[in-house]
Amino acid sequence: MNIKEKLDILSDAAKYDASCSSSGSSRQGKHGNTSSSGICHSWTPDGRCISLLKILLSNVCMFDCVYCLNRRSNDIRRATFTVDEIVKITTDFYKRNYIEGLFLSSAVFLSPDDTMRRMMEVAKKLRREKGFGGYIHLKSIPGASDELVEEAGRYADRLSVNIELPSNVSLNKLAPDKNKEDIFGSMSYIGKNYLENKEERKKHRKAPTFAPAGHSTQMIIGASPESDRQIVTLSSGLYDKFALKRVYYSAYIPINEDVRLPEPQIITPLLREHRLYQADWLLRFYNFKADEILPVTAPNLDVDFDPKTAWALRNYHQFPIEANTASYEWLLRVPGIGVQGAKRIVMARRHTSLDFSHLKKMGIVMKRARFFITCRGHILDNLRTSPQMIAMTLKPKKSVEDTQLLLKI
Amino acid sequence: MKNLYKKTYQYDGTNAGMLCTLADAIKRGEMPTFQTANSVTLNFAEHTHIVDTDEERSEVFLDWLKEISDEYSVRMLIYILMSDCIGYEDTLLKYCLLLRKHENNTMRMQANPIVRSIHDRCYKVTKEIHRFKGLIRFQELESGKYWAPFEPDNNIIVALIPHFTARFADQKWILHDISRQIIVTWDKQILYNKKAADYMKDEKISDAEKDIQQLWQTFYKSITITNRINPKLQAQFMPRRYWKYLPEVE
Numbered sequence: 274m275n276i277k278e279k280l281d282i283l284s285d286a287a288k289y290d291a292s293c294s295s296s297g298s299s300r301q302g303k304h305g306n307t308s309s310s311g312i313c314h315s316w317t318p319d320g321r322c323i324s325l326l327k328i329l330l331s332n333v334c335m336f337d338c339v340y341c342l343n344r345r346s347n348d349i350r351r352a353t354f355t356v357d358e359i360v361k362i363t364t365d366f367y368k369r370n371y372i373e374g375l376f377l378s379s380a381v382f383l384s385p386d387d388t389m390r391r392m393m394e395v396a397k398k399l400r401r402e403k404g405f406g407g408y409i410h411l412k413s414i415p416g417a418s419d420e421l422v423e424e425a426g427r428y429a430d431r432l433s434v435n436i437e438l439p440s441n442v443s444l445n446k447l448a449p450d451k452n453k454e455d456i457f458g459s460m461s462y463i464g465k466n467y468l469e470n471k472e473e474r475k476k477h478r479k480a481p482t483f484a485p486a487g488h489s490t491q492m493i494i495g496a497s498p499e500s501d502r503q504i505v506t507l508s509s510g511l512y513d514k515f516a517l518k519r520v521y522y523s524a525y526i527p528i529n530e531d532v533r534l535p536e537p538q539i540i541t542p543l544l545r546e547h548r549l550y551q552a553d554w555l556l557r558f559y560n561f562k563a564d565e566i567l568p569v570t571a572p573n574l575d576v577d578f579d580p581k582t583a584w585a586l587r588n589y590h591q592f593p594i595e596a597n598t599a600s601y602e603w604l605l606r607v608p609g610i611g612v613q614g615a616k617r618i619v620m621a622r623r624h625t626s627l628d629f630s631h632l633k634k635m636g637i638v639m640k641r642a643r644f645f646i647t648c649r650g651h652i653l654d655n656l657r658t659s660p661q662m663i664a665m666t667l668k669p670k671k672s673v674e675d676t677q678l679l680l681k682i
Numbered sequence: 683m684k685n686l687y688k689k690t691y692q693y694d695g696t697n698a699g700m701l702c703t704l705a706d707a708i709k710r711g712e713m714p715t716f717q718t719a720n721s722v723t724l725n726f727a728e729h730t731h732i733v734d735t736d737e738e739r740s741e742v743f744l745d746w747l748k749e750i751s752d753e754y755s756v757r758m759l760i761y762i763l764m765s766d767c768i769g770y771e772d773t774l775l776k777y778c779l780l781l782r783k784h785e786n787n788t789m790r791m792q793a794n795p796i797v798r799s800i801h802d803r804c805y806k807v808t809k810e811i812h813r814f815k816g817l818i819r820f821q822e823l824e825s826g827k828y829w830a831p832f833e834p835d836n837n838i839i840v841a842l843i844p845h846f847t848a849r850f851a852d853q854k855w856i857l858h859d860i861s862r863q864i865i866v867t868w869d870k871q872i873l874y875n876k877k878a879a880d881y882m883k884d885e886k887i888s889d890a891e892k893d894i895q896q897l898w899q900t901f902y903k904s905i906t907i908t909n910r911i912n913p914k915l916q917a918q919f920m921p922r923r924y925w926k927y928l929p930e931v932e
């Protein structure tokens with residue numbers, strides 16, 4: 274099989290992978306560097322940014338995960354790259370400015386260690402022999418030995434282990450060959466090394482790096498019955514426990530027929546994925562607790578409203594708040610006010626007493642914010658209302674589905 | 683009545699020439715209309731001031747601006763000079779006057795229409811610079827150099843130098859602005875050359891290049907999710923006028 278056919282098979286197999294971020298690391302190599310702001314090199318006809326050469330090392334798998342196209346029992350075209358082939362494609366593409374670097378993952382062929390070793394060798398060869406300074410993200414294979422993971426971390430900018438499914442029960446059912454211990458074991462090993470290395474480099478600036486851009490994970494949404502509440506609670510725990518940089522959510526696209534997989538749901542997979550990212554954002558940047566975003570009484574994300582608006586509607590008794598005096602933390606909780614907006618308000622009100630025209634100029638989305646905020650004690654247009662009325666006004670006229678792809682980017 | 687005798691300043695259309703024109707206008711305290719040497723208009727000689735282009739004087743002028751205002755405000759001006767400023771001289775003159783009057787407070791005057799206009803134009807230029815950090819495509823030449831033809835809206839070639847010298851320090855490369863026929867070459871040092879055609883005349887694309895472009899096309903095709911095709915969204919990020927030198931799109 275020639276290299277072109279392999280590339281065709283092994284990039285196709287990697288395309289649903291969610292993360293394509295290349296930021297968060299800056300590295301200068303002999304050949305190439307990593308830009309900390311991230312650069313898109315092209316956009317696919319479906320509108321996604323291409324920044325990394327995203328491929329599998331192999332799609333030959335000894336496992337049989339129910340939701341996966343590459344599972345052992347599927348009859349598909351199979352291919353495996355050699356280390357040199359990947360090194361060559363990566364450098365050839367990089368030199369032509371097609372990409373920022375490499376995102377390599379793999380099915381588990383032979384054994385977790387054999388697979389991990391080969392991935393590590395790719396990174397090692399790129400760094401050591403080619404002086405490659407571009408971005409490298411390796412997807413660590415659960416169950417691979419710590420030594421290999423450790424070595425891989427020395428050459429990669431980011432390491433990640435997929436958690437795959439939001440609960441142990443689902444993991445047992447849908448990914449019978451994988452186990453929780455392996456996944457969490459690798460994750461905590463990487464997390465620990467990452468944090469230690471960060472400390473180390475604070476003391477010695479020249480200390481070798483270990484995955485300086487941190488680690489992330491990905492879970493498949495909609496292939497198993499967990500509620501959004503379970504998922505977001507899990508993410509929140511992962512951020513706290515393993516110092517993860519990101520949790521990626523990947524909407525399950527039905528590819529295999531299997532009685533163990535669920536029926537199509539009311540909320541489409543893509544919208545659900547989008548809402549989960551919004552909720553995740555609230556966890557990471559808005560000081561929300563998982564329990565606030567998704568309480569027991571509302572365990573799933575709303576189809577019509579973003580999670581912050583949904584939260585504010587449920588907690589309407591705590592509003593409106595006064596723009597001139599509310600704390601930064603509370604401003605962040607107002608629908609229509611983002612991190613930038615909240616900062617601008619805090620800065621501006623030192624000099625003047627704010628009215629609504631000021632807020633508009635500061636990029637606050639008044640369409641939503643007006644229901645939750647007062648300026649100098651006044652509500653905009655004397656708009657007194659109830660959560661039910663607000664919900665009716667804010668409910669999207671167009672189906673959310675139409676606009677959501679645009680929103681996503 | 684005064685307007686009737688509004689002076690016309692004529693310059694050669696270059697950036698240096700324009701800066702000298704601005705310098706003259708500020709020195710003489712006039713608000714002239716501007717005209718470049720090759721624009722066809724009626725000239726009443728007595729109202730036309732012909733500006734001599736003097737590179738050195740244009741730099742002295744920029745230094746002076748830096749002194750009376752701040753780095754940032756002048757950097758905006760330098761970005762704007764990468765766009766086509768013919769017809770925009772009037773706003774630039776007003777901007778310089780603002781800089782003189784308000785010193786380093788000018789950039790905070792977000793509500794001022796001149797400042798806003800300067801901001802918007804500058805944003806367009808810097809956005810294009812950022813875009814081309816990604817959209818530049820090199821092709822390997824037989825000589826071993828890597829050649830990147832491109833056609834930006836603005837004259838941004840110089841602004842791309844720091845990025846590509848840091849990234850491809852060990853590679854010989856050529857950035858080639860096709861519409862302006864300017865090239866910048868790197869081989870351990872930067873050379874700027876306005877005679878692109880001469881420089882390129884003996885160069886040929888290498889034999890291996892086609893294969894690698896094909897591999898790239900293969901990759902591009904197979905990572906596309908075909909049932910979510912959305913050309914509008916794609917063109918929003920990557921406007922069609924930039925597609926000419928991208929091997930992955932047809």
Ligand code: SF4
Nearest residue numbers: 334336338341344380
């Ligand atoms: S181990 Fe990975 S590649 Fe193999 S079947 Fe499971 S998910 Fe698919």
